[in-house]
Amino acid sequence: MADKKTILEDLKKSIETWNPQKAKDATNAAVAAGMSVAEIIGDGLGKGMEVVGVRFDKAEIYLPQVVAASKTMTAALEILLPLISKGEGSLKGTVVMGTVEGDIHEIGKNVCVAMLQGAGYNVIDVGCDVSPQAFLDAADENEAQVIGASALMTTTLEIQKELVDAIKEVEASYKCIVGGAPCSREWAKEINADGYSETANEIIGLVASLVE
Numbered sequence: 057m058a059d060k061k062t063i064l065e066d067l068k069k070s071i072e073t074w075n076p077q078k079a080k081d082a083t084n085a086a087v088a089a090g091m092s093v094a095e096i097i098g099d100g101l102g103k104g105m106e107v108v109g110v111r112f113d114k115a116e117i118y119l120p121q122v123v124a125a126s127k128t129m130t131a132a133l134e135i136l137l138p139l140i141s142k143g144e145g146s147l148k149g150t151v152v153m154g155t156v157e158g159d160i161h162e163i164g165k166n167v168c169v170a171m172l173q174g175a176g177y178n179v180i181d182v183g184c185d186v187s188p189q190a191f192l193d194a195a196d197e198n199e200a201q202v203i204g205a206s207a208l209m210t211t212t213l214e215i216q217k218e219l220v221d222a223i224k225e226v227e228a229s230y231k232c233i234v235g236g237a238p239c240s241r242e243w244a245k246e247i248n249a250d251g252y253s254e255t256a257n258e259i260i261g262l263v264a265s266l267v268e
């Protein structure tokens with residue numbers, strides 16, 4: 057059996073080379089080796105996606121490759137999601153996760169969803185292009201403790217602020233955390249969000265600190 061380091065490298069490489077078969081093989085190998093979902097995504101697949109993002113920024117690769125990498129990620133997540141125990145989640149708390157209105161980037165949000173599910177949370181994935189009101193409705197319907205809003209464009213960061221304002225206005229009890237590449241700790245503070253994390257790895261600790 058391959059060692060952990062090799063498996064993590066294979067997971068990362070499979071996304072970087074947008075190779076779904078390699079991603080599925082490496083994910084199955086990781087599961088067989090007893091690795092946790094958080095480790096597989098956080099230290100393997102997610103790292104590959106970070107590289108894809110950076111290479112796209114440098115114009116070393118183009119949109120079709122990014123889409124192929126995103127499909128590769130989905131193929132791997134399909135293996136992992138059924139392994140996540142849902143029952144335990146309701147004990148830990150409920151989180152509504154989505155990407156804000158006007159923004160269709162969902163890969164990072166999906167990674168966060170998978171990480172939180174892997175950690176035992178009940179996650180309501182409201183998808184992308186979600187209005188502040190739709191976030192609030194989902195949180196009310198599901199009695200969520202936390203809303204997580206992703207924004208990947210400087211133009212859609214403003215919607216995170218609108219969401220936080222909308223929550224404060226109705227004096228709802230749930231907390232709001234924000235993230236996404238252009239988002240920062242400073243921005244989260246400026247808009248009075250309850251938390252920020254740079255990566256999906258840190259989101260588990262962040263949510264745990266808010267759900268007590």
Ligand code: B12
Nearest residue numbers: 109159160161162163164204206209210235236237255256
């Ligand atoms: C993949 C991608 C796409 C894909 C999206 C596929 C999909 N299904 O999601 C496609 C090809 C569709 C796309 C489209 C567009 N894109 Co695009 N895209 C990217 C790219 C290359 C990578 C994003 C990504 O998936 N990263 C990998 C994930 C894992 O990282 P992440 O999202 O940052 O998430 C991590 C953390 O931020 C955090 N996190 C994320 N969300 C949250 C939420 C919470 C609550 C928390 C706590 C943490 C957290 O955890 C994640 C895991 O660690 C970025 C470049 C970049 N470097 O970001 C451009 C980028 C975001 N895109 C950009 C643009 C402009 C567009 C388009 C407008 C292009 C166009 N001209 O058509 C459209 C968007 C249309 C729209 N209305 O949304 C720009 C935005 C520029 C800006 N204004 O800020 C970028 C920065 C590229 C660039 N340099 O120009 N894109």
